[in-house]
Amino acid sequence: MQEELQLDLVSVVTPVYNAERFIAETIESVLKQTYQNWELLLVNDCSQDSSQAIVEEYVNKDKRIRLINLKENSGAAVARNTGLEAAKGQFIAFIDSDDCWSETKLADQLDFMKSQAVHFSYTNFALVNETGEILKEAVKLPLKLTYSGLLKNTAIACSTVVIDRLHVGSFNMPLVRKGQDTATWLMLMRERNLTAYGLDKVLNYYRQVEGSISSDRVGALKRTWNTYYNLEGLSLIKASYYFGHYVLQAILRRL
Template identity: 35%
Template sequence: MKNGLVSVIMPNYNTGDYVYESVLSVLDQTYKNIELIIVDDKSSDNSINILRGIASKDNRVKLVFLKNNGGAANARNVAIKKSNGQYISFIDSDDLWSPRKLEKQIDYMNENNYTFVATYYDYIDFEGESLDRIIKGRLRRNYWQLLKDCPGNSTVIYNANKLGKNYVPLIRRRNDYLMWLQVIKKAHYLNIFPEILVHYRIRPDSLSRKKRELVQYHWKIYREYEHLNYFVSIYLTSYYIFRGVFRKIFNRT
């Protein structure tokens, strides 16, 4: 395992009930050469005090407090700009990593000369209990396959030395999806490490649960950002809707 620095990007907004556990899942990684860059998007809960307490005990944590709320995409961009790592990895402030997540992913990248890697993940509820739902998908994806099968944001890592820093388009939702579409144009393939290394938290108030608006954002991505034609965009939007319904009904991966 090569011990290149990993810059872990974490935006935070009002996740005081979860951020401590999420941060510890990063700091407790078996892979120790990390910097955790947390950008607080002007939280109004107790997040700030929690983050300051953690940072005072571990100098790998770098805190940025924004003066104005600009959304997760802007917060991620601020963190990416400040990053120094050979690798850039992402985690949302309510998700959890397994202890060997980075170690296994980076070994996998180095052994196979991959530059863009994600993992399987599962879902937990707001209390951290398993929802018995695992997301796997195709193990190797090109651009067109990624359009239909987006990885979980908190599973992704890429080699910034080879692919450069990639910034998030400033749309409110599915901005991570847009980033991966940018990255894969450079990497050519996204490869999936076939193990559950991330636990994705479902909260009643999470943005990702507003399904109708997510469909609208998918359409916006296909037409306005990726400049796909009308019929391809219809197909991909329909695929996204029916795949979500299928997974929900049959609990499929």
């Protein structure tokens, strides 16, 4: 697998489900990157709106954009894993179908990773509403997160992550419907002794959409507990300890 990777190519993975309102803006933000050596893998999870048609227009315009249609609705984890299996690049990046990147996102992050010998990185991000209005200019994260640190502060946004597969190796996300991104970071840190490093720049615009999985605060609490107690197999005492830290950090981020 690793011998077949195209060096310096960034494979951008995006699950798409009923994303007609925002998917064009998301794709445009990838097209506008100052770093142009990328491929965009859009995995359509049986959307029932015009998402597929919108993506197909871009596929016809740019050969770097690829559409993969799933045969049945399977959730974001399966969609992302399908993209990961089709990816050709040394670097894996993610962008959700309602988020956007700044134009220098990939250039800045790859420069950071190469100059600092970082294999797993993330960035700060801004919060925006459905119309793109900025709700919070910067959600700042720690500049370094170990496994224990990530358990205490699970704020790494999926759309900010870049992973170097040449050093980390290939990987898949756990097959859970919700919270598979955080579960993946924890799995990689635990199994491959990784530390994640943050670039102190706002390079992603994280859209808060009413009714989305990410906007469900009670659901977020439940899936975080499930990640700690069931997926990571922490004891009740350890799970409670880290869950308490997670709740505190979540409150502080919203202040």
